[in-house]
Amino acid sequence: MxxxxxxxxxxxxxxxxxxxxxxxxxxxxxxxxxxxxxxxxxxxxxxxxxxxxxxxxxxxxxxxxxxxxxxxxxxxxxxxxxxxxxxxxxxxxxxxxxxxxxxxxxxxxxxxxxxxxxxxxxxxxxIIRLGSTTINKKSYEVQIGDRTILLPLKEFELLYFLALNPMQVFSRDHLIEHIWGVDYEGDERTVDVHVKRLRERFSKLTDDFHIKTVRGVGYSLEAIRR
Known part of the structure; x- marks a missing residue:
């Protein structure tokens, strides 16, 4: 009520x-x-x-x-x-x-x-739900079944942004600007490193989604439909 x-x-x-x-x-x-x-x-x-x-x-x-x-x-x-x-x-x-x-x-x-x-x-x-995976922007937690995962801030923000816009391809420059800000002085490899870490963390935990590399463009999150 x-x-x-x-x-x-x-x-x-x-x-x-x-x-x-x-x-x-x-x-x-x-x-x-x-x-x-x-x-x-x-x-x-x-x-x-x-x-x-x-x-x-x-x-x-x-x-x-x-x-x-x-x-x-x-x-x-x-x-x-x-x-x-x-x-x-x-x-x-x-x-x-x-x-x-x-x-x-x-x-x-x-x-x-x-x-x-x-x-x-x-x-x-x-709150984004992908199968049995829940990505909670309020608590900054990822829940997979009964398991709760706490990510480093930028990894979480990158995952949340991609999950909020599934099947959309974003360039590395776009992701840097959105996640790290326009004043960020690092290079594009920052995005690659964070995507690699996300893949390593979740590849063995869930098949609800995966982050695709779109060659020559950037990255996209693909939610698996069942």
């Missing part, structure tokens, strides 16, 4: 939003200020936060900045103000969306569902 954290010092708003979102099928946690909200986030897994701007102790902007640093969840700010300056502060704090009071509960629901779809897409992209 998707879990929503509602943070507002107005008990009427908390109750209204709680009733509406609960009826829509969400699990709801309520907090009356930023400190209480952070306590909930430390104990519970929340999928999205709806945060009022004007609160005692810690306002919504400050709370949003903390959430953005510590938790990978979307934030919707609620405010009684409709000034562009206030919206600017909100977006600079890291909010994903902005809703002005008074608002229709249905509109809040629409915005929540839109943000969750967007974050789900980003989340899906961070």
């Amino acid at each position: 998707t879990t929503i954290l509602i943070v507002d010092d107005d008990i009427n708003i908390l109750q209204l939003v709680n009733i509406h979102l609960s009826e829509a099928g969400f699990k709801v946690f309520q907090a009356k200020d930023g400190t209480e909200a952070l306590g909930i986030l430390n104990r519970e897994v929340c999928d999205l936060a709806v945060v009022d701007v004007m609160m005692p102790f810690m306002d919504g902007y400050a709370l949003t900045r903390v959430i953005r640093k510590k938790y990978d969840i979307p934030v919707i700010l609620l405010t009684a103000k409709n000034q562009i300056e206030d919206k600017e502060i909100g977006y600079k704090s890291g909010t994903d969306d902005y809703l002005v009071k008074p608002f229709e509960p249905k509109e809040l629901n629409f915005r929540i569902e839109a943000l969750l779809r967007r974050y789900d897409k980003q989340s899906d992209e961070s």
Whole structure:
């Protein structure tokens, strides 16, 4: 069940939003200020936060900045103000969306569902599955069956990039620029060495994929279809 954290010092708003979102099928946690909200986030897994701007102790902007640093969840700010300056502060704090009071509960629901779809897409992209092999960009781990493999950073980034774009051929220059950066001063052999290491690591562990050499061009990852 998707879990929503509602943070507002107005008990009427908390109750209204709680009733509406609960009826829509969400699990709801309520907090009356930023400190209480952070306590909930430390104990519970929340999928999205709806945060009022004007609160005692810690306002919504400050709370949003903390959430953005510590938790990978979307934030919707609620405010009684409709000034562009206030919206600017909100977006600079890291909010994903902005809703002005008074608002229709249905509109809040629409915005929540839109943000969750967007974050789900980003989340899906961070985990690549090739047969029994899982490449997880969040944890920087490769899982093959019950075995977890931790790769050196550049090897992981090279594998992840090729797996994210299977069957596409990339030149060594392109891979260097994407993985090592445009300021990298090494030569093309760096790519060859890292590809060789990846092949050595995985050739005996899985046949879910292999990295092909395209002569005169570069490399491509081929996922094995079953």
